[in-house]
Amino acid sequence: xxxxxxxxxxxxxxxxxxxxxxxxxxxxxxxxxxxxxxxxxxxxxxxxxxxxxxxxxxxxxxxxxxxxxxxxxxxxxxxxxxxxxxxxxxxxxxxxx
Amino acid sequence: xxxxxxxxxxxxxxxxxxxxxxxxxxxxxxxxxxxxxxxxxxxxxxxxxxxxxxxxxxxxxxxxxxxxxxxxxxxxxxxxxxxxxxxxxxxxxxxxxxxxxxxxxxxxxxxxxxxxxxxxxxxxxxxxxxxxxxxxxxxxxxxxxxxxxxxxxxxxxxxxxxxxxxxxxxxxxxxxxxxxxxxxxxxxxxxxxxxxxxxxxxxxxxxxxxxxxxxxxxxxxxxxxxxxxxxxxxxxxxxxxxxxxxxxxxxxxxxxxxxxxxxxxxxxxxxxxxxxxxxxxxxxxxxxxxxxxxxxxxxxxx
Amino acid sequence: xxxxxxxxxxxxxxxxxxxxxxxxxxxxxxxxxxxxxxxxxxxxxxxxxxxxxxxxxxxxxxxxxxxxxxxxxxxxxxxxxxxxxxxxxxxxxxx
Amino acid sequence: xxxxxxxxxxxxxxxxxxxxxxxxxxxxxxxxxxxxxxxxxxxxxxxxxxxxxxxxxxxxxxxxxxxxxxxxxxxxxxxxxxxxxxxxxxxxxxxxxxxxxxxxxxxxxxxxxxx
Numbered sequence: 335x336x337x338x339x340x341x342x343x344x345x346x347x348x349x350x351x352x353x354x355x356x357x358x359x360x361x362x363x364x365x366x367x368x369x370x371x372x373x374x375x376x377x378x379x380x381x382x383x384x385x386x387x388x389x390x391x392x393x394x395x396x397x398x399x400x401x402x403x404x405x406x407x408x409x410x411x412x413x414x415x416x417x418x419x420x421x422x423x424x425x426x427x428x429x430x431x
Numbered sequence: 432x433x434x435x436x437x438x439x440x441x442x443x444x445x446x447x448x449x450x451x452x453x454x455x456x457x458x459x460x461x462x463x464x465x466x467x468x469x470x471x472x473x474x475x476x477x478x479x480x481x482x483x484x485x486x487x488x489x490x491x492x493x494x495x496x497x498x499x500x501x502x503x504x505x506x507x508x509x510x511x512x513x514x515x516x517x518x519x520x521x522x523x524x525x526x527x528x529x530x531x532x533x534x535x536x537x538x539x540x541x542x543x544x545x546x547x548x549x550x551x552x553x554x555x556x557x558x559x560x561x562x563x564x565x566x567x568x569x570x571x572x573x574x575x576x577x578x579x580x581x582x583x584x585x586x587x588x589x590x591x592x593x594x595x596x597x598x599x600x601x602x603x604x605x606x607x608x609x610x611x612x613x614x615x616x617x618x619x620x621x622x623x624x625x626x627x628x629x630x631x632x633x634x635x636x637x638x639x640x641x642x643x644x645x646x647x648x649x650x651x652x653x654x655x656x657x658x659x660x661x662x663x664x665x666x667x668x669x670x671x672x673x674x675x676x677x678x679x680x681x682x683x684x685x686x687x688x689x690x691x692x693x694x695x696x697x698x699x700x701x702x703x704x705x706x707x708x709x710x711x712x713x714x715x716x717x718x719x720x721x722x723x724x725x726x727x728x729x730x731x732x733x
Numbered sequence: 734x735x736x737x738x739x740x741x742x743x744x745x746x747x748x749x750x751x752x753x754x755x756x757x758x759x760x761x762x763x764x765x766x767x768x769x770x771x772x773x774x775x776x777x778x779x780x781x782x783x784x785x786x787x788x789x790x791x792x793x794x795x796x797x798x799x800x801x802x803x804x805x806x807x808x809x810x811x812x813x814x815x816x817x818x819x820x821x822x823x824x825x826x827x828x
Numbered sequence: 829x830x831x832x833x834x835x836x837x838x839x840x841x842x843x844x845x846x847x848x849x850x851x852x853x854x855x856x857x858x859x860x861x862x863x864x865x866x867x868x869x870x871x872x873x874x875x876x877x878x879x880x881x882x883x884x885x886x887x888x889x890x891x892x893x894x895x896x897x898x899x900x901x902x903x904x905x906x907x908x909x910x911x912x913x914x915x916x917x918x919x920x921x922x923x924x925x926x927x928x929x930x931x932x933x934x935x936x937x938x939x940x941x942x943x
Contacts, residue, residue: 368757375749741847767857785888
């Protein structure tokens with residue numbers, strides 16, 4: 335029985351470490367695309383964490399909304415930015431000095 | 432298989448020796464958002480001071496969190512367990528969200544509707560229905576189309592079924608309308624990104640009706656039960672389960688439609704339209720979207 | 734048995750941590766996206782193992798959602814993630 | 829009793845095999861030289877590993893519904909892996925990511941342009 339508790343604690347600790355590492359890198363990186371991919375990975379890991387604290391509904395919502403739909407939305411916005419950057423247009427934020 | 436590569440020719444495959452690879456591409460990137468080098472960072476001293484300032488803030492937050500964790504009213508779980516049979520559902524979370532605290536969920540869906548309206552106000556009314564001509568230029572769909580449609584045929588019905596299942600099970604198991612709606616929205620995003628389905632713009636009346644249906648269902652139900660129970664959103668005895676199930680279904684569909692509407696601009700992305708940029712972005716975009724499309728059948732964007 | 738199952742989950746999460754390195758190092762966007770895909774596939778396995786360990790049916794539903802959303806993410810990437818901008822790194826560099 | 833023991837043993841065996849393939853997939857993802865090779869690691873090793881995990885988990889279930897659900901799940905992941913592999917690889921090729929061995933690994937990339 336204590337075996338289960340110990341292993342569970344190890345698992346929780348590893349998930350927490352992974353989350354912290356993902357979050358740190360997510361905030362530090364200067365590559366927007368990498369940040370988006372890290373955000374998706376973070377959402378999936380966070381869903382695992384919600385499972386571990388016994389909140390499967392939030393895990394479901396996090397996986398579907400946080401990782402799936404938001405990730406797709408970010409990729410979409412990234413694509414728009416990149417297309418504009420690739421063309422000769424100036425970015426909206428550079429329009430006014 | 433060789434289609435995409437031959438159509439773009441060898442010129443696209445810009446060879447870059449591995450030596451300059453880490454720095455070379457960055458230098459030519461014109462967008463500061465996509466990849467920046469820290470030019471916009473503040474002075475180093477300021478950043479250090481900020482970091483130092485954040486340490487006590489973090490400690491304070493941790494202490495506050497520790498205090499808050501212990502101050503939960505210990506009677507709440509028992510109260511919920513005691514009154515759960517009255518809610519008509521056996522999942523305590525659904526019971527709280529749709530019965531005890533129904534107005535909470537009502538405000539949640541209202542916030543989502545407000546977000547959707549905000550996105551609509553950014554939509555510049557460019558409506559080229561059907562697959563944009565330039566979609567394949569950015570997505571390279573030509574080679575992948577049979578594969579893409581195969582996975583769509585598999586994933587979209589499965590997602591739909593799972594969403595129905597999640598809504599249905601929400602009364603007894605940890606699941607519910609928001610999760611089902613998000614999953615349904617995932618299927619919708621898949622369809623719209625693949626170019627099969629174009630998210631309808633603000634002009635489409637059915638979209639408005641369905642998106643407002645979540646809020647409207649709540650408000651109408653809440654008022655309709657007033658003569659029987661005397662309180663807003665207090666369901667009459669025996670009616671709780673069917674009412675909750677109906678509200679959940681309306682919510683799931685509304686959430687899905689609203690989330691897909693956030694992608695309303697998707698198909699027009701590759702066809703960046705200079706003419707639309709010239710239009711005053713602050714001048715009543717919804718009104719323009721409602722006006723008849725000047726060239727609805729024109730698949731080519733300038 | 735439960736301890737073993739949780740141990741398997743631990744091992745799989747450690748695997749995820751390894752995959753994280755590929756998300757960070759890239760070098761191409763496709764590398765990053767397939768590494769994020771690894772989080773999806775391995776996440777499904779972790780959820781299944783945990784669902785037996787905790788004897789909890791909803792975890793299995795979550796696993797199904799993970800699998801479905803992995804598809805959404807990658808299709809969105811393939812259709813939206815590539816841009817022929819001059820700044821896009823194209824050549825694989827030795828990792 | 830003995831049947832239960834056998835089933836449990838099989839589960840352990842399947843799960844360990846699954847773990848091995850997941851490990852192989854991660855090692856491949858980290859060590860393989862380019863996107864195309866890494867796609868193999870992800871889609872083949874991980875799908876197989878997931879198959880073993882599904883088999884191991886299915887032995888512990890008590891209802892056929894859940895076993896069926898697991899089967900659907902694995903089928904979905906398999907087809908998704910196949911599709912994703914194709915889409916990503918063909919896109920990478922179209923974008924000009926040179927496969928290792930096509931010239932890029934021999935010191936210079938883009939052999940077509942080399943005189």
